[in-house]
Amino acid sequence: MIYFYNTLTKRKQVFKSIKDKQVGLYTCGPTVYSTAHIGNLRTYIFGDILKRVLLYQGYKVKHVMNITDVGHLTSDADTGEDKVEKAAKKSKKSAFEIAEFYTKSFFTDCKKLNILAPDIIAKATDHIKEDIELIKSLEKNNFTYQTSDGIYFDTSKLKDYGKLTGMNFKKLNKTLKAGARIELSPEKKNITDFSLWKFSPKNSKRQMEWESPWGRGFPGWHIECSVINLKYLGKAFKGKRFLPKKAQTIDIHTGGTDLIPIHHTNEIAQVEAITNKRFVNFWLHGEFLILKDARMGKSESNAILIKNIEESGFSPLSFRYLVLNSHYRTSLEFSQKALENAQESLNNIHNFILDCLIDNKKIQKKKTSTFSLNEIKKEFEKSINDDLNTPRALAAFWKLIKDYYQIRNNPKKVYEIALSFDKVLGLGLDKIKLVIPPKKIKELAKKREQLRKMRKWAEADKIRKIIEKSGFLLEDTKKGTIIKPKL
Numbered sequence: 001m002i003y004f005y006n007t008l009t010k011r012k013q014v015f016k017s018i019k020d021k022q023v024g025l026y027t028c029g030p031t032v033y034s035t036a037h038i039g040n041l042r043t044y045i046f047g048d049i050l051k052r053v054l055l056y057q058g059y060k061v062k063h064v065m066n067i068t069d070v071g072h073l074t075s076d077a078d079t080g081e082d083k084v085e086k087a088a089k090k091s092k093k094s095a096f097e098i099a100e101f102y103t104k105s106f107f108t109d110c111k112k113l114n115i116l117a118p119d120i121i122a123k124a125t126d127h128i129k130e131d132i133e134l135i136k137s138l139e140k141n142n143f144t145y146q147t148s149d150g151i152y153f154d155t156s157k158l159k160d161y162g163k164l165t166g167m168n169f170k171k172l173n174k175t176l177k178a179g180a181r182i183e184l185s186p187e188k189k190n191i192t193d194f195s196l197w198k199f200s201p202k203n204s205k206r207q208m209e210w211e212s213p214w215g216r217g218f219p220g221w222h223i224e225c226s227v228i229n230l231k232y233l234g235k236a237f238k239g240k241r242f243l244p245k246k247a248q249t250i251d252i253h254t255g256g257t258d259l260i261p262i263h264h265t266n267e268i269a270q271v272e273a274i275t276n277k278r279f280v281n282f283w284l285h286g287e288f289l290i291l292k293d294a295r296m297g298k299s300e301s302n303a304i305l306i307k308n309i310e311e312s313g314f315s316p317l318s319f320r321y322l323v324l325n326s327h328y329r330t331s332l333e334f335s336q337k338a339l340e341n342a343q344e345s346l347n348n349i350h351n352f353i354l355d356c357l358i359d360n361k362k363i364q365k366k367k368t369s370t371f372s373l374n375e376i377k378k379e380f381e382k383s384i385n386d387d388l389n390t391p392r393a394l395a396a397f398w399k400l401i402k403d404y405y406q407i408r409n410n411p412k413k414v415y416e417i418a419l420s421f422d423k424v425l426g427l428g429l430d431k432i433k434l435v436i437p438p439k440k441i442k443e444l445a446k447k448r449e450q451l452r453k454m455r456k457w458a459e460a461d462k463i464r465k466i467i468e469k470s471g472f473l474l475e476d477t478k479k480g481t482i483i484k485p486k487l
């Protein structure tokens with residue numbers, strides 16, 4: 001049994017998919033106006049772990065992600081500029097070029113972090129017609145009203161608006177009013193109301209704009225996610241035609257905790273107002289990454305990118321390890337020291353895999369195991385099934401490593417178990433191969449040994465450096481020097 005903490009019910013629940021052994025999974029994708037920072041990427045690593053746990057447990061997963069290339073404004077209050085258009089103006093590129101550039105950069109970073117690619121990647125700009133269909137449906141059912149700048153959703157008309165926040169309509173309105181982030185524009189009826197369609201400004205032309213029954217403009221940010229969910233997982237569209245009665249509930253929807261009060265709350269409202277059916281069964285949310293008492297944000301110009309991590313000599317997977325080492329529902333404090341420790345742990349794991357491979361070549365006879373591999377496996381699986389408890393799963397992995405080094409038997413089996421764990425952890429252990437050093441390297445290593453015996457340290461060190469440059473490392477042990485491929 002797998003347990004997930006469901007934001008909707010505020011408790012851990014046994015996960016049950018709607019269809020047997022099949023899961024529809026939706027992840028809110030990036031707004032592609034700048035490079036995703038490691039705080040954003042932490043959320044995607046969490047989503048990746050979730051997907052990998054489901055796959056590990058034998059589910060067939062259909063994973064859908066949107067790309068927000070239009071409609072995400074600089075303010076949550078439906079005012080301000082479109083983030084992508086703003087970035088385009090600044091860099092003198094087209095909005096479409098900006099979106100394409102940052103979409104590519106996002107998936108390049110995801111690949112470096114070993115995040116599995118979604119099965120369907122859907123751009124907001126490819127779904128404008130479907131957006132209009134859904135808005136028309138909301139209009140027909142009296143959930144909308146028009147202001148001078150767009151079409152809005154009247155949140156007071158939906159009985160359980162805001163349920164994801166755990167607050168009722170009145171309390172949510174009061175809370176949002178108290179927060180400085182949202183201002184009530186004079187034409188909005190309730191502070192929680194949000195735009196479905198925004199009109200293009202009268203005196204300037206947008207790069208991304210479309211005709212609609214209400215006038216030229218662009219969709220609101222929330223509508224794209226509702227539509228893409230309904231289309232690819234909820235099966236409520238036939239081509240571009242909207243068939244709300246056919247809508248099916250979706251298994252899991254994920255994102256960062258910052259999306260709960262507005263974006264996800266509004267996604268639910270738009271769908272449930274029309275379908276009268278539960279939109280999503282399980283809502284899972286990842287916590288923030290923190291830099292010395294401050295949440296990392298682009299506006300605070302303290303964003304750290306994967307590029308920066310690489311430039312400092314760390315591997316992107318060391319960041320993944322760091323993320324795995326804290327639970328997704330607790331905030332993670334990022335520091336150089338924490339990353340250094342993560343890199344060291346990752347190197348040790350890589351070395352352990354190499355040792356298993358080397359031992360497997362050397363040890364011909366299998367000794368019976370004196371430590372219980374099954375128990376370690378059980379502990380690992382119990383941890384991942386308990387609301388994705390990756391720190392505990394890592395602890396089980398370290399127990400495997402520690403026990404192995406004490407006895408060093410059955411390397412083949414231990415290697416297989418380690419790799420099966422890595423199907424969830426995603427630390428790239430399957431890529432570690434035992435490379436036999438070429439003759440030249442072996443000869444150099446021998447020469448170095450001789451020099452060391454003659455206490456010619458400086459010359460020996462020069463040779464070590466040459467060997468390292470060729471992609472190998474030397475490990476001096478009591479039994480002699482071992483040549484290992486550099487990771």
Ligand SMILES: [Zn+2]
Nearest residue numbers: 028029225263
């Ligand atoms: Zn979304």
